[in-house]
Amino acid sequence: MPPLTIVSTIAELRTARATLPEPIGLVPTMGYLHAGHLSLVERARGENAAVVVSIFVNPAQFGPQEDLAAYPRDLPGDLARLQAGGANLVWLPDPQIVYPPGFQTWVSVEEIARPLEGAMRPGHFRGVATVVAKLFNAVQPQRAYFGQKDAQQVVVIRRMAADLNFPIEVVVCPTIREPDGLAMSSRNSYLSVEERRAAPVLFRALSQAQAAFLDGERSAEALRSRMLAALAAAPLAEPQYVSCADPDTLQEMDGSIQGCLLSMAVFIGKTRLIDNLLLPAEPAP
Numbered sequence: 001m002p003p004l005t006i007v008s009t010i011a012e013l014r015t016a017r018a019t020l021p022e023p024i025g026l027v028p029t030m031g032y033l034h035a036g037h038l039s040l041v042e043r044a045r046g047e048n049a050a051v052v053v054s055i056f057v058n059p060a061q062f063g064p065q066e067d068l069a070a071y072p073r074d075l076p077g078d079l080a081r082l083q084a085g086g087a088n089l090v091w092l093p094d095p096q097i098v099y100p101p102g103f104q105t106w107v108s109v110e111e112i113a114r115p116l117e118g119a120m121r122p123g124h125f126r127g128v129a130t131v132v133a134k135l136f137n138a139v140q141p142q143r144a145y146f147g148q149k150d151a152q153q154v155v156v157i158r159r160m161a162a163d164l165n166f167p168i169e170v171v172v173c174p175t176i177r178e179p180d181g182l183a184m185s186s187r188n189s190y191l192s193v194e195e196r197r198a199a200p201v202l203f204r205a206l207s208q209a210q211a212a213f214l215d216g217e218r219s220a221e222a223l224r225s226r227m228l229a230a231l232a233a234a235p236l237a238e239p240q241y242v243s244c245a246d247p248d249t250l251q252e253m254d255g256s257i258q259g260c261l262l263s264m265a266v267f268i269g270k271t272r273l274i275d276n277l278l279l280p281a282e283p284a285p
Contacts, residue, residue: 021049023142036176060127205230
């Protein structure tokens with residue numbers, strides 16, 4: 001594997017970036033890397049001459065009551081995994097570099113950022129869009145890699161990249177799951193043993209709605225009801241929202257549908273988990 005270069009300042013990033021062969025694939029992360037992140041690195045390595053990974057716990061996408069201070073971190077482990085995974089360059093900026101004193105320039109994506117996660121976490125996507133725009137500008141990759149697990153984030157970033165004319169292909173990679181179906185997430189580390197046993201109910205609920213769709217069910221209301229019924233059977237699961245939305249606009253669908261994005265946010269104890277499935281499933285890359 002190539003040696004892993006680690007930089008923190010923008011000047012160091014640009015100097016190191018200039019030495020890399022092109023095309024370059026960027027994998028933005030908040031660290032505490034798991035197999036889902038590493039699948040993005042692997043995909044980027046297969047499609048590009050060099051891979052840049054950013055590790056930055058972005059304070060702008062956390063609300064005042066959210067888990068910024070408690071967000072799990074393991075920088076030595078992250079760097080070892082990225083070295084083994086074949087990344088070339090890691091950018092570890094401090095918050096003062098990304099948001100210098102007096103910072104007041106934000107990127108706001110409008111309609112598609114309002115429902116679902118946007119409704120539950122006001123300001124979240126403003127923070128996401130701003131930091132990703134800054135990453136795109138600083139690294140200037142040809143491709144950037146994101147996981148389907150954060151489905152609305154993918155839609156928002158694609159819209160932002162198109163609207164701001166970034167010459168970057170946004171590549172969406174499949175959700176990586178544990179053997180019992182739980183979508184891999186850094187926040188899974190918050191779950192107690194009992195909560196961890198309950199957490200696969202999200203994927204179970206989505207899968208039951210998917211099975212109904214494949215059996216011919218086309219009512220958006222019926223698909224939402226299937227998911228809610230599955231969640232109601234798990235005592236530790238408290239749904240925050242359950243959605244059957246248009247995959248492009250993210251507006252809730254009603255009546256007969258030909259496809260949709262099924263998604264949900266569910267509290268398992270105090271831990272908020274999200275998951276989703278596309279109907280019909282997109283073909284594997």
